[in-house]
Amino acid sequence: MIRLLVLAAMAAMCASAQQDAVFIRPAGGAQPGAPRMQCKALQAVSEFEFTIESAVMVPAEGATPEFCRVMGMIQPEIRFEVALPSTWNRRFHLTGNGGYAGDSLDSPQRLMLRSIAMRRGFAAAVTNTGHDGREEPLASFAVNRQKLLDYAFRSLHLTTVAGKRIAETYYGARPSHSYYQGCSTGGRQGLILAQRFPQDFDGIVAGAPVLDFTGTMTRFACTANALAEAPIPYAKLAYLAERIYELCDAKDGLKDGIIDDPRQCGFRPARDLARCAGSDNARCFSDAQIGALEKIYGDITSNGQLVHPGWPVSAEVAGANGKSGWDQWIIRENGEKTIAHGFAESFFRYMAFPRKDQGIELRQLDVNKHWPQLSWIRTILDATDPDLTAFGDRKGKLLMYFGWADQSLNAQMGVNYYESVLKKLGPKTREFFRLFMQPGVFHCGGGVGAGSFEPLPILVDWVENGKAPDRITGSQVVDGKTLRTRPLCPYPQVARYNGSGSVNEAVNFRCVEPEVSR
Numbered sequence: 226m227i228r229l230l231v232l233a234a235m236a237a238m239c240a241s242a243q244q245d246a247v248f249i250r251p252a253g254g255a256q257p258g259a260p261r262m263q264c265k266a267l268q269a270v271s272e273f274e275f276t277i278e279s280a281v282m283v284p285a286e287g288a289t290p291e292f293c294r295v296m297g298m299i300q301p302e303i304r305f306e307v308a309l310p311s312t313w314n315r316r317f318h319l320t321g322n323g324g325y326a327g328d329s330l331d332s333p334q335r336l337m338l339r340s341i342a343m344r345r346g347f348a349a350a351v352t353n354t355g356h357d358g359r360e361e362p363l364a365s366f367a368v369n370r371q372k373l374l375d376y377a378f379r380s381l382h383l384t385t386v387a388g389k390r391i392a393e394t395y396y397g398a399r400p401s402h403s404y405y406q407g408c409s410t411g412g413r414q415g416l417i418l419a420q421r422f423p424q425d426f427d428g429i430v431a432g433a434p435v436l437d438f439t440g441t442m443t444r445f446a447c448t449a450n451a452l453a454e455a456p457i458p459y460a461k462l463a464y465l466a467e468r469i470y471e472l473c474d475a476k477d478g479l480k481d482g483i484i485d486d487p488r489q490c491g492f493r494p495a496r497d498l499a500r501c502a503g504s505d506n507a508r509c510f511s512d513a514q515i516g517a518l519e520k521i522y523g524d525i526t527s528n529g530q531l532v533h534p535g536w537p538v539s540a541e542v543a544g545a546n547g548k549s550g551w552d553q554w555i556i557r558e559n560g561e562k563t564i565a566h567g568f569a570e571s572f573f574r575y576m577a578f579p580r581k582d583q584g585i586e587l588r589q590l591d592v593n594k595h596w597p598q599l600s601w602i603r604t605i606l607d608a609t610d611p612d613l614t615a616f617g618d619r620k621g622k623l624l625m626y627f628g629w630a631d632q633s634l635n636a637q638m639g640v641n642y643y644e645s646v647l648k649k650l651g652p653k654t655r656e657f658f659r660l661f662m663q664p665g666v667f668h669c670g671g672g673v674g675a676g677s678f679e680p681l682p683i684l685v686d687w688v689e690n691g692k693a694p695d696r697i698t699g700s701q702v703v704d705g706k707t708l709r710t711r712p713l714c715p716y717p718q719v720a721r722y723n724g725s726g727s728v729n730e731a732v733n734f735r736c737v738e739p740e741v742s743r
Contacts, residue, residue, distance in 0.1 A: 249345065249346045252316075257346065258398055259313065260293070262394070262395060264281065264282040264295075267391060270391065274299065275387040276297060277295060278298060280296075290310055290312060291310070293308070299380070299383050299387065306339075307387070315402075316685075317350070317404070318347040318349045318350070318406070319426075320338055320411070321408070321414045323411060325376070326376060327354065329353070329358075335351060338351075348388065351384075354381070363571035364574070365575050381417065382422045385422075403425065403427050404688075405418055408433050409432070412431040412625070413436050413438060419431075420610045420613065423613070428623075430624050431625040432626050433626070433631055433634055433636075433639070435634050436607065440532055444525060445565040446573060447520065448565065449565065450588060451517040451521060457517060457518070461508075463543070464499075466543065485664045485719060486662075486739070487636075488637075492538050527593050528597075533635065537635065539629055540667065544672055545671070545704075564633075565633070611646045613649075613654075613657070620688075626663060627639035627640075627662055629665065630666055643658070659693070659694060661694075661715060675711035678697055696713070698710055717738065719739050721736075
């Protein structure tokens with residue numbers, strides 16, 4: 226599961242050789258940096274804060290240039306890597322994690338991302354966040370309070386501090402700019418860095434962040450419990466998607482197989498779906514099944530307080546693989562436990578309560594009773610603090626994106642957080658923080674929308690040249706072929722068709738303020 230999330234989150238980093246060349250050039254016309262010492266000599270820089278395990282020169286291979294690979298440890302079990310190319314663009318880059326992290330630094334996905342970073346000339350760092358997911362799967366590590374804190378935020382900050390210090394020692398100069406990039410858990414990590422450690426990074430890409438981690442796990446648990454009481458066969462998802470798109474697709478003025486803003490849909494299972502007495506018919510739902518859907522699409526509250534907003538429609542549609550977006554996450558075709566179920570089960574067993582003997586099973590969850598007891602974990606894990614004053618004041622830039630058809634995380638979280646920052650800081654928010662919603666896009670990419678884009682060049686241009694992104698061109702790419710392009714607009718703006726030309730070409734759309742006030 227971690228492997229899937231890391232791949233999805235970082236797929237956008239794969240760029241052309243032309244883009245790689247742009248990154249090689251340091252900011253301000255400076256010359257590329259070069260090592261001032263032998264790679265092996267970095268073994269001697271071990272300090273109280275961190276220990277260097279090894280420093281080995283890796284020869285060039287294919288398009289990947291030679292670099293110094295530094296492996297280190299921060300107490301108690303934070304493992305990290307810093308890769309230092311022989312031709313340095315004078316920038317530092319940290320990549321985030323997926324799921325419950327604990328991923329191997331030698332995984333094929335990490336090696337792929339490291340190769341991209343080396344081609345671009347970054348001093349690039351990664352961390353396992355303080356535990357080994359093979360030995361402590363999912364949230365089982367969290368019974369150790371220190372490992373919980375390391376996963377939540379400490380490992381990212383300390384890896385950044387150590388990585389920059391190692392780079393300065395090797396090159397004889399501090400990085401001119403520092404960048405962070407991640408999606409899902411990696412997106413949450415990016416927001417945590419902006420909130421808790423505003424001096425660490427000049428630019429942050431936070432993709433589809435699970436920023437309300439506690440609310441998300443509560444949602445997962447409630448969905449699992451609702452479907453346990455009234456299972457919905459996988460075969461019914463095609464009809465569910467059909468009805469939703471019949472009702473909602475054209476509400477943005479263009480019937481194109483994409484729901485532009487699910488909030489404008491107004492879909493209600495009890496009103497809009499055909500009913501049947503049995504549960505085998507694929508084109509109708511029993512009363513119990515409709516009740517389960519009402520719970521999924523409805524808000525979760527605790528004693529009148531909103532815990533988590535209702536799930537947006539649009540992920541029900543089939544993606545390029547012919548499978549519903551709900552596949553694996555909300556309903557599994559084989560009827561087995563979903564990914565979300567497993568995540569929530571582990572959260573409430575090991576992470577939700579301060580003592581390991583207080584963990585509960587999902588079927589025991591009483592939101593009215595248990596939600597108030599989760600305030601302590603929310604302060605540790607959730608990235609919901611709207612006060613980004615310190616990050617904005619130091620001219621940091623935050624680029625966040627979220628697929629409206631995200632099947633794994635509730636995209637409304639992204640909108641709610643952006644609006645909370647806007648309410649806290651006012652119009653100056655747009656000077657340093659922009660949110661790009663992606664209609665029809667699944668978790669960290671994929672789906673029926675145009676969600677594929679390369680955020681890092683956009684962020685670097687914003688940080689180093691002051692060019693704020695007013696419009697991003699996204700692409701829908703399937704099997705290497707671009708099927709459509711669309712503009713991604715800074716929220717609350719939306720893309721609207723000009724009325725002529727192909728609806729699959731971004732040039733025929735403009736970004737405008739929404740017709741209906743939110």
